[in-house]
Structure formats: C-alpha cells, structure tokens
Amino acid sequence: MGIPTLISTSTASNSSSVDITSGIDSTYDEYMFVFTDIGPATDDASFRFQCSIDSGSNYNVTTTSTFFKAEHNEDDSASELAYESGNDQAQGTSYQDLASGVGNGSDESLAGVLHLFSPASTTYVKHYYSTFSTYNSVNRERAAYVAGYFNNTNDIDAISFKMSSGNFDGVIQMYGIS
Amino acid sequence: MAMDLITTNTSSNAASSDFTSSIDSTYKLYIFKFYDVNPATDSTNFQMEGSTGSFGVTKTTTAFSAYHYESDSGASLGYEAGHDLAQSTSPQPLSGSVGNGADECAAGELYLFNPSSTTYVKHFYSKLNLYGADNHSGNWLIAGYFNTTSAVSAVRFSMSSGNFDGTIKMYGVG
Numbered sequence: 001m002g003i004p005t006l007i008s009t010s011t012a013s014n015s016s017s018v019d020i021t022s023g024i025d026s027t028y029d030e031y032m033f034v035f036t037d038i039g040p041a042t043d044d045a046s047f048r049f050q051c052s053i054d055s056g057s058n059y060n061v062t063t064t065s066t067f068f069k070a071e072h073n074e075d076d077s078a079s080e081l082a083y084e085s086g087n088d089q090a091q092g093t094s095y096q097d098l099a100s101g102v103g104n105g106s107d108e109s110l111a112g113v114l115h116l117f118s119p120a121s122t123t124y125v126k127h128y129y130s131t132f133s134t135y136n137s138v139n140r141e142r143a144a145y146v147a148g149y150f151n152n153t154n155d156i157d158a159i160s161f162k163m164s165s166g167n168f169d170g171v172i173q174m175y176g177i178s
Numbered sequence: 179m180a181m182d183l184i185t186t187n188t189s190s191n192a193a194s195s196d197f198t199s200s201i202d203s204t205y206k207l208y209i210f211k212f213y214d215v216n217p218a219t220d221s222t223n224f225q226m227e228g229s230t231g232s233f234g235v236t237k238t239t240t241a242f243s244a245y246h247y248e249s250d251s252g253a254s255l256g257y258e259a260g261h262d263l264a265q266s267t268s269p270q271p272l273s274g275s276v277g278n279g280a281d282e283c284a285a286g287e288l289y290l291f292n293p294s295s296t297t298y299v300k301h302f303y304s305k306l307n308l309y310g311a312d313n314h315s316g317n318w319l320i321a322g323y324f325n326t327t328s329a330v331s332a333v334r335f336s337m338s339s340g341n342f343d344g345t346i347k348m349y350g351v352g
Contacts, residue, residue: 004181004351036291037298070242072238073238107298112301113207131321142240175180
C-alpha cells in the first residue's frame with residue numbers, strides 16, 4: 001500500500017446517508033475509505049454504497065460485483081464460508097452491499113476498508129474491493145469480502161454510503177493513496 | 179495526519195512481540211505489518227492477542243484459508259473451524275502451520291479499528307501468507323471482534339509454541 005493522505009472525514013450521527021461530493025478526481029489513482037464504529041439504527045440492515053458520474057445528482061452507476069462471507073456464531077453453533085448471491089449485482093444500478101445483517105445493539109457495529117481505483121479514468125471501468133468485520137444481528141461475527149467494477153467509462157466524482165434501512169452513526173474517512 | 183509508523187519491534191528468538199504503548203484514540207485505524215516471521219518450532223501458528231489491562235480479551239472470529247502444495251498434490255479453499263474462536267479469551271491464530279526451515283516464514287498484516295472505543299466492540303481483520311511446514315503456500319484470512327466496550331490498549335503477537343524471529347511494524351492511520 002502506498003502512503004495515504006487524509007482528504008476528508010465524515011461523521012454520521014443518526015444520518016440517512018453520507019455523500020462525499022468533492023475530492024474524488026484524478027489527483028490519486030486509488031482512494032481508500034476507512035469506516036469505524038458504523039452503528040445502524042435498524043437491526044439486521046446492510047451497509048452499502050454507490051457512486052455518481054454527475055457530482056452526486058444521481059447514484060446509480062452500473063456495477064457487477066461479487067460478495068462472499070465468513071461467519072461464526074458466538075455460541076459456536078455454526079460457522080461457514082459462502083458466496084452470497086443475494087448481495088452481489090450483475091449490471092445493476094442499486095447500492096452495492098458492503099456488509100449485511102448488522103446488529104443495532106448499543107455495542108454492535110461494523111468496521112472496514114473500501115478501495116476504489118482510478119475513479120477519474122475515462123478509458124477503463126472502475127474497480128473496487130472491500131473487507132468488513134461485522135457484529136451480526138444474531139450475535140456472530142460476519143466478515144464480508146466484496147469486489148467489483150463500475151461498468152462505465154465516465155469519471156466517478158462522488159460516492160454515497162447508507163444503510164439498506166434506517167439511519168446510522170459512524171465515521172468515514174477518505175484517503176488518497178499515492 | 180495520514181499513515182504514520184509508530185513502532186517497529188524486531189524479534190530475535192523471542193517468545194512474544196508486545197505493543198504496549200501508543201494504542202489509543204490518536205488514530206481510528208492501526209495497521210500491523212509482519213515481515214519474515216520465522217518460528218523456532220516447526221508447524222506452529224502465528225497468533226495475536228489484545229489487552230484491556232491484561233491479555234485475554236473475549237473474541238468471536240472467523241477463519242478461512244486457501245492453500246497449494248509445491249508438489250501440486252493439493253489445493254483448496256475452505257473455512258478453518260480449528261482456527262476460529264467463539265467468545266474465547268485464547269489468542270487468535272492468524273495463520274496455520276508455519277514452517278521453521280531456514281527460508282520459511284510468514285508475512286501479512288492486521289487491521290485493528292478504533293481500539294479506544296468505549297461504546298462499541300473492536301473489529302479487526304488480517305491477511306497473511308505463509309510457507310507451510312509441509313511445503314505449501316497458505317493464504318489465511320481472519321476477521322472478528324474483541325467483544326468488549328473497554329479500550330484495547332495493547333496487542334501481543336506470538337507463536338502457538340516456541341519462539342520466533344521477525345519484524346512487526348505498527349502504523350496509525352487517521
């Protein structure tokens with residue numbers, strides 16, 4: 001990993017979304033988003049994102065993605081590694097899930113990192129991948145591994161994060177990596 | 179503030195590598211990078227533990243790996259039920275069986291998120307590749323949380339048995 005430079009910090013407090021509409025350009029080839037203490041208001045919701053090619057007017061860029069998870073219950077009753085076809089997209093324009101089934105208990109949260117590559121490219125699709133650790137709504141660890149690309153040759157200049165339902169707290173830091 | 183090197187621990191036949199200072203609210207993310215982790219005892223796991231005042235914090239975790247033998251005799255991807263934890267205070271294995279040959283070692287990184295939080299559990303995940311004791315490449319991915327609302331203020335790395343050589347660097351991001 002190159003050296004990250006902090007560009008912006010967004011603090012969500014019972015927010016419906018966090019939209020970052022500046023600082024995503026050709027300055028860096030890679031942008032890294034660090035998520036800490038994302039606590040949803042609604043139990044069992046997914047944390048998700050989408051991008052914009054029109055400065056945040058619309059978040060609906062076509063994406064194809066993969067999503068797999070590893071999970072393990074606190075009572076040791078179950079564990080698995082599995083692909084999640086309900087959380088991926090095939091040329092979809094919906095928000096892409098980064099983590100699913102997040103608990104809303106007072107100490108329950110998720111944390112992770114999303115990498116977005118060359119968003120300003122007007123030649124190639126734009127790739128991304130993420131890793132998240134989640135305190136799941138039924139008291140288990142759920143690790144989510146997501147990767148994909150925005151199938152568009154327009155430059156991406158904004159990004160949006162939200163829960164599938166309800167508001168959330170948390171901190172999102174955007175870094176440029178040189 | 180960006181990504182700052184905080185501490186470098188160089189281990190030489192050491193039982194553990196402890197980071198007992200500078201894990202606090204200064205950074206939202208702490209990244210530990212492991213280089214040339216070479217155990218004294220063959221076929222032992224490289225492992226991690228946290229402290230909220232004493233080591234042995236309750237954890238629930240997942241573990242899976244991919245491996246491939248040098249002989250091409252086997253390769254697979256699968257969940258590793260023997261390396262996860264369910265509300266356990268034992269150290270978390272970050273790897274399977276590392277070889278102790280002269281050129282055999284493990285390398286990787288661990289991400290620890292907001293360890294000073296007194297509201298939420300503390301999440302972490304790691305990715306490590308190893309030279310296996312039986313001559314394979316093993317890619318290990320671990321994720322989980324310290325199930326405590328107390329601040330995690332120290333991290334320890336060790337082998338499941340015996341001492342080790344290696345370098346571990348702790349960075350702060352945020």
